[in-house]
Amino acid sequence: MLEGFNFRVIWEYMPFFMEGLRNTFLISIVSLFLALIAGITACAGRLSPWKSVRGLAIVYIESIRSTPLLVQIYFLYFGLPTLGLRVPELQTGIIALMLNSGAYIAEIVRAGMTSVPNGQIEAGISSGLNYFQRMRFIILPQALGVTVPPLLGQAIVLVKDSALLSLISVLELTRVGQTLTSERFMPSEAFFTVAFFYLCIYFVLKTLADWSQKKLIFREAY
Amino acid sequence: MMLFYFQRLIEIFPFFLKGLWMTAVVSGISLIMATIFGLLLGIARASKNKLLVGLIGAYVAAIRGTPFVVQIFIIFFILPEWGIQLDAFPAAILALTILGTAFICEIVAGGIKAVPRGQWEAASSSGLNLYQQLRYVIVPQSLQTILPPLVGQYVLLIKDSSVVSVIGVMDLTRVGWVTVNRIPEGLMVFTLVGILYFAISYPLIRLSNRLEKKMATQQVML
Numbered sequence: 001m002l003e004g005f006n007f008r009v010i011w012e013y014m015p016f017f018m019e020g021l022r023n024t025f026l027i028s029i030v031s032l033f034l035a036l037i038a039g040i041t042a043c044a045g046r047l048s049p050w051k052s053v054r055g056l057a058i059v060y061i062e063s064i065r066s067t068p069l070l071v072q073i074y075f076l077y078f079g080l081p082t083l084g085l086r087v088p089e090l091q092t093g094i095i096a097l098m099l100n101s102g103a104y105i106a107e108i109v110r111a112g113m114t115s116v117p118n119g120q121i122e123a124g125i126s127s128g129l130n131y132f133q134r135m136r137f138i139i140l141p142q143a144l145g146v147t148v149p150p151l152l153g154q155a156i157v158l159v160k161d162s163a164l165l166s167l168i169s170v171l172e173l174t175r176v177g178q179t180l181t182s183e184r185f186m187p188s189e190a191f192f193t194v195a196f197f198y199l200c201i202y203f204v205l206k207t208l209a210d211w212s213q214k215k216l217i218f219r220e221a222y
Numbered sequence: 223m224m225l226f227y228f229q230r231l232i233e234i235f236p237f238f239l240k241g242l243w244m245t246a247v248v249s250g251i252s253l254i255m256a257t258i259f260g261l262l263l264g265i266a267r268a269s270k271n272k273l274l275v276g277l278i279g280a281y282v283a284a285i286r287g288t289p290f291v292v293q294i295f296i297i298f299f300i301l302p303e304w305g306i307q308l309d310a311f312p313a314a315i316l317a318l319t320i321l322g323t324a325f326i327c328e329i330v331a332g333g334i335k336a337v338p339r340g341q342w343e344a345a346s347s348s349g350l351n352l353y354q355q356l357r358y359v360i361v362p363q364s365l366q367t368i369l370p371p372l373v374g375q376y377v378l379l380i381k382d383s384s385v386v387s388v389i390g391v392m393d394l395t396r397v398g399w400v401t402v403n404r405i406p407e408g409l410m411v412f413t414l415v416g417i418l419y420f421a422i423s424y425p426l427i428r429l430s431n432r433l434e435k436k437m438a439t440q441q442v443m444l
Contacts, residue, residue, distance in 0.1 A: 066377070066423035067416040068384035070395055075416065078408025156286075163289030167388060174291055187299035195288045195296065202287030 009189050013180055020176035021197050027090070027172060028159045031097035035158070036151075038098055039105025046110055057106070064103035069161055072096050077168045093165035101158050108154065112147035145216040152209035159201050173197055227407045231414065234401065241397030242418050248393060249383040252315050253376050256322025263323060264330025265356060278327065285324035290385050293317055298389045314386035322379045329371045333364035366437045373430040377423050384419075394418055 010017075045057030064072065073096040080087050087095070116139050124134040166175035173194050180190035267278045285293070294317045301308055308316065337360050345359040387396035398415035402408055 062424065062427075063416070063420065066427055067419045068381040068395065070384040070387070071398065071412055071415050071419060074395070074398060074402070075408065075412035078402045078406075079412060080408070082406065082408050082410075160289040163291045164385070166291065174289065174295075177292070177295065181295075181299060187295065188303060191292055191296045191300065195284075195292050198289060198292065199284065199287040202283075206283075206287075 006186060006189050009180070009184060009186055010193050013176070016176050016179070017173070017193060017197065020171065020173040020194075023171055024159065024162055024173040024197075024201075027094060027097070027162050027165065027170070028155070031094050031101065031162070032155055032158055034094070034098040035101035035105055035154075038102030039109055042102055042106035043109040043113065046106060047113065061103045061106050064100055065107075069096070069100050070164055070167070072100055073164055073168060089165075089168045089170050093162075093168060093170045097158060097161060097165075100161065101154055104154055104157075105151065108147055108150045111150075112143040115146045116142050148216050149209055149213040152205060152212060156202060156205045156209070159205070160198065163198075224407065224410075227405050227410065230405050231401075231407075231410060237401070238394070238397055238414060238418060241392060241394040242422075244391065245380070245383055245393040245395075245419075246422065248311070248314055248386060248391060249318065249380045252318035252383070253322055253379050255315075255319045256326050256379065257372075259319065259323040260326025261330055263327035265334065267327055267331040268334040282324045282328055285321055290317070290321055290382050291388065293321065294385060294389060310386075310390045313389060314383070314391045317386065318379060318383055321382060322375070325375050325378070326372065329368055329375060330364075333366075333368035334360060336367045337363050370430050370434040370437060373426055373433060377426045377430065380423055380426075381419070 042057050042060055045053045046061065048054055048057070073093065076087075076092050076096050077089070080092060120138055121134060124138045129137065162172060163174040165172055166178060169175065177190040177194035181187045263278055266274050267282075269275065294313070297317045297320075298308070298310070298313045301313075341359055341363065342355065345355040350358065383393060384395040387393050387399060390396070394415055398411050402411045405411060
C-alpha cells in the first residue's frame, strides 16, 4: 500500500511544509482573535434591548450558520472586487474566517451568558457583593465552564476551516500539499504529510479542550 | 450594467436549480448512508469490546482531526494510485459518507451511553437478546439525546458538501464558481447561491432547535 512512499521528497519539501504550518497557525490565531471580537459584538447585539440591533445580529448569525463557508469565501473573494475593493487573498480569507467563526462564537457566548440564572445575580446583590465580586465569584466561574470548552472546539473547527483558504490560493498547509502534488505528482506524500500536521494540531487542541472541560465545569454542590 | 447581469442571471437560473438538485442528491445519499453506518458503528463504539472501541476511536479522530478538503484530495488523488479509479460523483459520496459516519457514530455512542445501566440490566433480565434490547429498550430512549444533534449534523453535512465542488462535482457551489467567470458580479452570484443553501439548511436548523426544546421538556416530565 505504501511501498514507494518517498520520504526524501517530504524531507526536501520540509521547509515549505513548515512555512505552510506557520501560516496556518498565524491565520488561525489572527482569525480566532478577530472572531472573538466579532462574536462578542454579535452576541451583545443579539441580547440588546433595541429591536433593530437584535434583528441585525440575528440576520448575521443565521445567514452565516445556514450557508457553507466555501460560499462565504467565494462571496468575498469574487464580490469585494466588484465593489471596487482590492483586498489580497490572505486578508479576504481572514475576513471570511472571522465572520464565519464569529457567528458560531456569538451563540457560544450567548449560551454562557444565559447559563447563570438571574436569581443568583440578585442573591449576589442582596448579599452585598459589588459588581466585581459578583463577576469573580458568581458569574465567571459558571459561565467560563460553559463557554471555554466549546470555544476551544470552535478553535479546532477554525484550524480545519482555514484549509479552505487554499482554494483562493492562500499559501497555507493544504496549499503546500497541492503545490507538491502539481510539481512532483506525489499526492500521497503530499496529503498524508499535510493530514499528519493537522492531526498534531488537533490533538494538542483536543487535549486542551478535554482538560478545560474537566477543570472548568462548575459543579453544583448538592 | 448591473441590470444586464441581473437579467443574464435570471436567464440561467435553471442552471442553479440543477446545481441545487445535485447538492441535494449528493448530500441526501451520503447522509442516508452515514446514518446507517453511523448507527452501527455508534452501537459498536458504546460496547465493551476494547479493540473495536479503539479502532473506531482512531477512525473518528483521524476524520475529526483533518480538514474535509484534505480528505477529499486523499480520496480523489490517492485512491487511483492504489488502483481504485473513482469518478468525481462517487468519490464525493464516499468522502461525505466517511465524514458523516464519523460524526454520527459519536452522537449515537453518546446517546446510548446516556441510557442508565439499569435499563440494560432490566432488558437482559427480561430475557431479551442483544438485538431486542437495542431495538426495544435502548435505542428508543437514546433517540431523545440523539435526534437534535443528528439533525444539526445533517446541516453540517449539507454545508460540507459544498467542498466537493473542488473535484468537479457540478453542485451549487460549482455552479456559482462557473457562473462568476462569465458574469463577473461576485456579490450577486454568490448571494443567489447562498440563498439557495439557506433554503435547505435553515428549515433543518429550525427543526433541530425545535427538537431540542421538545426533548428537553419531555425529559423534565419523565
